[in-house]
Amino acid sequence: MGKSRARRFKPVGYTPTAAVKMAAAPGEEDAAGSVQAEDLLQKLQSSSPEVREFACASISKIVQQKQVIPAFLQKDVVRCLGPLLLDKCMSVRETAAGALRNLSTCGGFEVCDDMVTRDIMTPLVALLRECSTGLDSNLEPATNSKDVKKNQVEDIANQTVNILWNVCESNSKALSIFNKENCIEIVIRCLSKFPSNLELAVSAAYCLQTVTEDNPELLASVDAAALQTLENVLMASATNMEMKLLQTLVAGTVWNLKDRIPVSCQADSINAMLRILAEVLSEDAGQFIIKMKEAESIRLRTAATDSEAEEAAANVEDASLNEDDRMVDGAVKEKNNADISDLIPVSDEELRQASFLLVAQKSALEMIVNMCCSDEPSDDEWEELSSSDESELCLEKAIDDAGQLMSPLCLSAEVHSALLNHFIPKKVLEKTRFPDDAALQICRNHSAWKPLITKMSTVQHRALTCLHNILSMLDIESLGGAAVLQELAQHLSELIFTQTDGPKRDEFLEAASSAVRALLQTMASKGIPQCLTPEQVMRFAEACVQSSNASTRVNAVSITGITGSVLAKGDNTAQTLKLIGNFLLGIAANDPSLVVSGGALDAIFDVFADGDEAEKAAVEIKLHQTLKKIQPAFKSKIRKEGREKYSTDQLCVLDNVKTNLRRFISYLETVEKKYKNCM
Template identity: 70%
Template sequence: MGKSRARRFKPGLFAPTLPVRQSNGHGEQENCETLQAEELLQKLQSPSPEVREFACASISRLVQLKKVIPSFLQKDAVRCLGPLLLDTCLSVRETAAGALRNLSTCGGFDVCDDMVTRDIMTPLVVLLRECATSLDVNIESTIKSNDITKNYVQDIANQALNVLWNVCESSSKALCIFNKERCVDIVLQCLSKFQTNTEMAISAAYCLQTVTEDNQDLLNSVDTSSLQMLESVMLASANNMDIRLLQTLAAGSIWNLRERIPSSMQADSITAILRIFAEVLTVDAGQYIVQMKEAESKRLSAATVEHETEETTAILDTSLNEEDEKIDGFSNQKRLTDISDLIPAANDEIRQATALLVAQKTALEIIVNMCCSDDPSDDEWEMLSSSDESDLGLEKSLNDSGGQLLSPLCLSDEVHSALLNHLIPKKVFEKTRFPNSSALNICQEASPWKPMIPRLYTIQYRALTCLNNILSVFDVENLGGASALQELAQHLLEIVFTQSDVQNQDEFLEAASSAVRALLQIMASKGIPQCMMPEQIMSLCEVCVQSKNTSARVNAVSILGITGSVLAKTENTSDTLKAIGSLLLGIAANDSSLVVSGGALDALIDVFADGEESEKAALEISLLQELGKIQPVFKTKIRKDGREKYNMDQLCVLDNVRTNLRRFISYLESVEKKHRS
């Protein structure tokens, strides 16, 4: 088999939906959901700021239901909401930005692209500039609401940054405008306020990490003072998980901007980045959730006792008259029984737990990119064909040319050393385990905590993908030697075969199979005995080939090719080779993706290229005759669908497979002649 490209991650639409400010109307949410999009959009034109704010808040809630988003887009909601970003009433600005934030988050890439087409960037950039000016001169507009002072400027900036982040992730046009208008200065300014407004700084950090990803045009806009500010974020005292998340995002931006760092400081910067990642990954997320849930329970219990005491005192104090019982227009009795008093709008325990999980996910994704080649691999096909046209070498075993089934990806000495010094491979391995059962039970039983469940599983999926890349860039000694790899094989077997309750089967199969594939490659290349039984590998691959995930199916055929290539050099393996060959033939003939079909044919060439056992198995499964049926269909599909469905890199590999297949069939014909004679 050839080199498999390591998986890369790009920042995605991670922004949580906006919890809009609560009003005094108890049935507001239910009423909003019944209003038609047109009615709400008409209310945006009302001369009353209260009505405009109500309409924005209602739209913000409704667009969290994806099914209603098309109706708002058809009525040109973006052009209706855009001008309200510059409304004379600051509360309208905030709710309008919140509605656009939720629309961009819940709508996804297509909706974000549509928002840019409808010119959301013009009012958005103007708004952010006004916010930046106000931040500098400390202009604050405040209102009194339940004795809480509200800073509208920073809250508006927070929502606007989220909109900017989402559209820049989705639209190259938005990113071009971002670069042209030097929006990075605004984002950095908001990030610099991390000591006084962590929430706004985190939104700015998310945005910065997104816009600095593969953005050469932005590099010249980032000067030394900007890098020093990011460094100050990374060096801040991390007394809570919000700061941990902020530091992780800042570290990701530094990694993206590493070309701007002087060469003399590269090693120190990379060390600082990986120190932050190591600290974040050291925390056991499951145990932390358990601790946070216990803290929440204690806080709520104490609050309940306190309120009950106050209520009893109020009842016993007969001297209180009706006027004394009124506070801000609401009776003391109502205030004491209102559930919102017992459960704050911003649950600190849930926020801290979420911040940890997002930080760990982000750290793992950046490590994936660190352990990846410089060429982005966004293709469906994450592997190259086994050999080139100049030297197929069918008559030779793969080990004759050095035994390298996998060509190590390039990794700088600074990154390599820092990864090892901070024990990143070990920490990644620990995160590949299934989520803590106690934490899962807690999240399952408490509705506000349920969103933690998919986040916990995502950590495992990212860790498995990260493990795949780590195996691709480190040699056996750095990974702990042959015994460590065999232990890892047992661990992966346990993950694959002892746990069926998986949150996302397709994503899990892609991640787990990529790790298994990388491990089998390195063990085969070094002649390390396999711990996985062929039957276990076959079972995993049979599940993978049924997946809707193309990468999982590609991994499966690659695993079969690696396993078969090793078995072909071992005595008395023809029965297993027949099973592998039959499975690969079925995939090559029936898979809907040429990428997977081509991978299966490539694997067949590897497995049956040489050796008495493979020749025997090839004859018994009529490999020559079956490939004769597949070959013309494969060629026709390449000619018919190739240019429409696949990019040039994929087409080159498919064409190489087609050429190798023709030569392989000639080889099989010679094998049959030899056995007939």
């Protein structure tokens, strides 16, 4: 697996009662959307700052319902809100920034692109600069329910940084402007506020992790002072889960900036990063959720004894209702298991802490995945390039794309040592287990906690993906030897065959098949006996090929091919090899993805390339004749679809498969002749 860059759902929590009342009821948005948008956009032009603020807050609430966003875009909401980022009234600035933040978050990549096209970056950068000059002052101080002052400049900066994070993640032009305007200096300054404003620091850390990824142009802007700020965060004491999340995100930024770290300090930096990741992964999320729910219950009982029971109960109910409200049209689900911590009222501190932990664990696992990966095909490194088979078509496509061939898997000594010293493989394995039943039951019984179920599953999926990369990168001795691999095989077998809570989701199948594939490949390469029986492998592969995810289907054919190639070296295996051969032939002939078809053909080459049992099975299933029928269609699809649908790396591999298919058909002709002569 490669890098995971998930979008997240982080709407602003500010939703005045009036704005809520203005929102159309479900099913009425399409009809009323245009009128509603026009009315609110007119109010943005009012001479009254209160009216402008009200309109911004209303838009902020309404655009959380994704279906109304087109109506606002048609009325040019971005150009209407943009100037208000520099409004004379600070409250208008804050609510305008909140509306744009929600628009960019709920609208997704396409809306972010539209915002950049409509020049949102000009007022956004200007606002960020103004925030920079006022980060240490309390302009227009306000009070919250506990009469604690807040810094409005920091609140505005928080919204601004979130918008930047969204648009820079989506749009290369926005990222280029971010680089050119040296916005990183101001975002780093926002990060430095972590001792007093964790929310702002976390937003800054998310933004930094995004803008520093694969952005060499930005490296020159990262000076010693910026690196020192990052180090200060990493070395700070973490007293709660929000701080641990912050440190995890900063660790990801440091990894992205590792080329700016002096060589003499790199080992220490990598060790510090992995120490933080290990601490985060050491937490048992299920037990932590149980602990937090118990703490919430105690707090509410205490509130009841203080004659605040009614208010506390209302807060809990509001949290549940608000959570359901904000999932209109599956907005949260569409955002790839997004961080919903911003949706949780501040009063629900225990729920927020549980959410912070799960997001931190997901981020930590994604970071380990990126540490242990190379630049491979996006459809899950389904076959390495053969240097002797690079054809003219492959080289021509590489020149056209100015691309490079895949780099080999490699792991620096510093990373290798740190992974083992902090027991990362063991901690990753622990996270592959199914979520705690008791924690799941708590989440099912309390609607405000239900989103944590998806988060727990996401952690498991990331851990399985991470396990795949670790198996691919570390040698057997580092993993604990053959016995540990045998135990791991048994563990994965239990995972994939004992799930009882309904059909397996695509995310689980992709991650689990990826881990099984890496394990079986490692065991086969070292001659370690396979623990999964051929029947188990076939059953799992048949489930995987039903997935709509091409990577899952690639893993399925690879797993089958590995098992078949091991069987081909044994005795009395022809019958099983026939089943495997027919399974792979069906996929090679019928799968809509060339990558999957090519993977199936490649697996056939591995299974039937040698051995008496393989030759016997090949003749009995008429492998030669079937492949001759598949060959023209496969070549035609490469010619018609290759350049448009597939990357340089994928096309190179497909071209190799095409070449090897021709050679393999010739080989099968000799096998058939041999068998005919023996009859």
